[in-house]
Amino acid sequence: MKLSSKARYGIFAVAQLAKNYGKLTSVSELATATGVTEKYLEQIIAILKQNDIVVAKRGSMGGYELSKHPQEITVGQVLRPLENNLEIVDCVSGKCTAHNSKCMAQKLWCNLYANINTYLDSVTLQQLLEDK
């Protein structure tokens, strides 16, 4: 049940991008701001880009930017692509419908899953900055 470093660093990164919203931020800037290596951050932010959380501008003077206003992006949206869709057990995929005997605590895991997602989707990046 521990969050991966990918997920934690990912939150650091988007928090920084939220601060800089409106400007492009390069990976090297993110790296110095967060203390994570550039190479590792690159991989993390690539995932965020694939999932339309951030947009990139290539080439010199390029960088990354949030695809939407920090108020319109939730922590859950950021974490899911970085953390295997936040699935806590294998059998709870998406719909929470499967119901076999091997998976007897099904309902428990489904509810927990829903709980976690609901909370994480209730927090926007904007709030993350303000709450600090």
Place this chain on the structure above:
Amino acid sequence: MKLSSKARYGIFAVAQLAKNYGKLTSVSELATATGVTEKYLEQIIAILKQNDIVVAKRGSMGGYELSKHPQEITVGQVLRPLENNLEIVDCVSGKCTAHNSKCMAQKLWCNLYANINTYLDSVTLQQLLEDK
């Protein structure tokens, strides 16, 4: 954020013990009921014993039993010892007070942690059986 098999199997085991509440159940019975090997279950249940979730009777005709009525044991109580206190990040230990700059999403993780624990402590083993 995935639950370990130890935690999952632990829940299987206590669910079985809850069904059998009042009688002793041996590890070999638990093993056949849950499909987990005896040796692995032994280790899991040893942790539960250390944490006073179950009590053991040694020797022939021995076995395990829940230390309390299934209504008085929560899923959270079972999971915490099996899942590193359910801590989702290292810096959120117990009280949720530390607040340094490296850990900027502190409050987020604390709230998530509290959320998870509150839910899991709201479900008793009794309910787990009934909900099935």
Place this chain on the structure above:
DNA sequence: TTAATTCCCACTTTTTTACTAGGATTAGTA
């Protein structure tokens, strides 16, 4: 053309998880 940047992908190392194994100890029963 150069420098700063994203992009792509393969690889390695470290850590954790999951499980196996052997045998000591305890207690009921014949």
Place this chain on the structure above:
DNA sequence: TACTAATCCTAGTAAAAAAGTGGGAATTAA
């Protein structure tokens, strides 16, 4: 007392996942 069924204790191993490194191609502003 001997046997047997059980818990208890601890070390080891194999597999999987996480975490991080590294090299270099493609893109773009100046």
